[in-house]
Amino acid sequence: MVTLSEENYLKTIFHLGRHEKASVSTNAIAQKMETKASSATDMIKKLSEKGLVDYQKYKGVQLSENGRLAAISVIRKHRLWEVFLVNKLSFSWDEVHEVAEQLEHIKSEKLTLELESFLDYPTQDPHGDPIPDSNGSIPSTQKLLLAKVKQGHQCICVGVKDSSSEFLKYLDKYKIALGSQIKVISKEAYDESMTLKINDIQKTISKEVAQNLFVKTN
Amino acid sequence: MVTLSEENYLKTIFHLGRHEKASVSTNAIAQKMETKASSATDMIKKLSEKGLVDYQKYKGVQLSENGRLAAISVIRKHRLWEVFLVNKLSFSWDEVHEVAEQLEHIKSEKLTLELESFLDYPTQDPHGDPIPDSNGSIPSTQKLLLAKVKQGHQCICVGVKDSSSEFLKYLDKYKIALGSQIKVISKEAYDESMTLKINDIQKTISKEVAQNLFVKTN
DNA sequence: CTTAAAGTTTAGTTAAGACTAAAAATTTAT
DNA sequence: ATAAATTTTTAGTCTTAACTAAACTTTAAG
Numbered sequence: 223m224v225t226l227s228e229e230n231y232l233k234t235i236f237h238l239g240r241h242e243k244a245s246v247s248t249n250a251i252a253q254k255m256e257t258k259a260s261s262a263t264d265m266i267k268k269l270s271e272k273g274l275v276d277y278q279k280y281k282g283v284q285l286s287e288n289g290r291l292a293a294i295s296v297i298r299k300h301r302l303w304e305v306f307l308v309n310k311l312s313f314s315w316d317e318v319h320e321v322a323e324q325l326e327h328i329k330s331e332k333l334t335l336e337l338e339s340f341l342d343y344p345t346q347d348p349h350g351d352p353i354p355d356s357n358g359s360i361p362s363t364q365k366l367l368l369a370k371v372k373q374g375h376q377c378i379c380v381g382v383k384d385s386s387s388e389f390l391k392y393l394d395k396y397k398i399a400l401g402s403q404i405k406v407i408s409k410e411a412y413d414e415s416m417t418l419k420i421n422d423i424q425k426t427i428s429k430e431v432a433q434n435l436f437v438k439t440n
Numbered sequence: 441m442v443t444l445s446e447e448n449y450l451k452t453i454f455h456l457g458r459h460e461k462a463s464v465s466t467n468a469i470a471q472k473m474e475t476k477a478s479s480a481t482d483m484i485k486k487l488s489e490k491g492l493v494d495y496q497k498y499k500g501v502q503l504s505e506n507g508r509l510a511a512i513s514v515i516r517k518h519r520l521w522e523v524f525l526v527n528k529l530s531f532s533w534d535e536v537h538e539v540a541e542q543l544e545h546i547k548s549e550k551l552t553l554e555l556e557s558f559l560d561y562p563t564q565d566p567h568g569d570p571i572p573d574s575n576g577s578i579p580s581t582q583k584l585l586l587a588k589v590k591q592g593h594q595c596i597c598v599g600v601k602d603s604s605s606e607f608l609k610y611l612d613k614y615k616i617a618l619g620s621q622i623k624v625i626s627k628e629a630y631d632e633s634m635t636l637k638i639n640d641i642q643k644t645i646s647k648e649v650a651q652n653l654f655v656k657t658n
Numbered sequence: 659c660t661t662a663a664a665g666t667t668t669a670g671t672t673a674a675g676a677c678t679a680a681a682a683a684t685t686t687a688t
Numbered sequence: 689a690t691a692a693a694t695t696t697t698t699a700g701t702c703t704t705a706a707c708t709a710a711a712c713t714t715t716a717a718g
Contacts, residue, residue: 248696261676263697280683280696311554321548330539336529445705466666479706481667498666498713
């Protein structure tokens, strides 16, 4: 049995280790979990004893196969619930995170499968993140940061890197949503701001925004 | 803030105190919670300090107004989720309890309200129990135990007293459901068994069954 | 009306998951 | 290459919610 707290740590380790092959540091975990390094060490030991992570003192951790599956299961539930909240109840994409953080810990295989079916097997959540299937496979999408798109090129918004309520509300304000057509009109070398044409409306965005929007070129 | 454990105690005290005006005993609470009396005493003290129950040593507890509202809120969520599981996902009425026990603790006023709306404001759960509204009012229904119905009388099944999976499966087996037409053909004085006509099929049920089915006479 | 039985509370432990402070290991910089 | 800085771990404490065992109330029986 994996406790709620253990699930949260596994999820954090998964996200931190997602893009590096190197192991995840105690401090990084503590910071993301908004706790102290000593607490993280305690939990790491527990996860290690349960075979959910590979751990060597002072060398950080990596998820074991079982740990990876447990983390993905939680992430799968989180994202399915987000789809439910947005598509079935009238939540907006900036309101779902907190509630999904609670719902992701509900333990019922049947519930998850039935929910997935009820939602018509969605492949991504309201922020464009992929939803793992029941075997733990994560559909891969070829997306890149808007900041990397060259001047003159056209693309479609397919996801957000920062899914904080503040950023999502900013996007709402300027009618930027998943599926929006974006053309890069110009890039400013000085501050890395970009001028875009979004669904035919011109708008200049900062580096911060460009580095938190995922797009697909077409 | 009310913890998960506190919510479970409040719910138990509510159910135990439902039909008596007298206060609820420590032992009764401990038994329902499947814990020890000493643990119940500890929790009762905590609830008392939080103003959720009125407590006098050796004299049992009663819910305060705040405690009653907190208990009803949990019961409301439990029953709404049960409706969701049965009506929207394909759960049967004997499968919902365990999952609803988890879902009832999700904290989000918006979620509860949106869920209620999505389900079209149901007034009862899949077992015929009333669903409290957002103010904490519980719609009252005039129902009585089938065991109390006199020979020759006609009634409709409107609820179950025992909502254990075993009892619900028994009812499924003999096609007894909410809404079933029941006519009392005869009652056996010796063992209090009853012979019924249920949706035109004759069936003899034991005292145990008759005492766990709620009906409405018509 | 006193004593036995039953019910309740208190006192002292335990486990999980957090914390602080201090020690130990690793990394960085001179 | 060693000292300083940073990171990580250890040791000891706290809180929540459970437990056992013992003490104390209340209730029931004779």
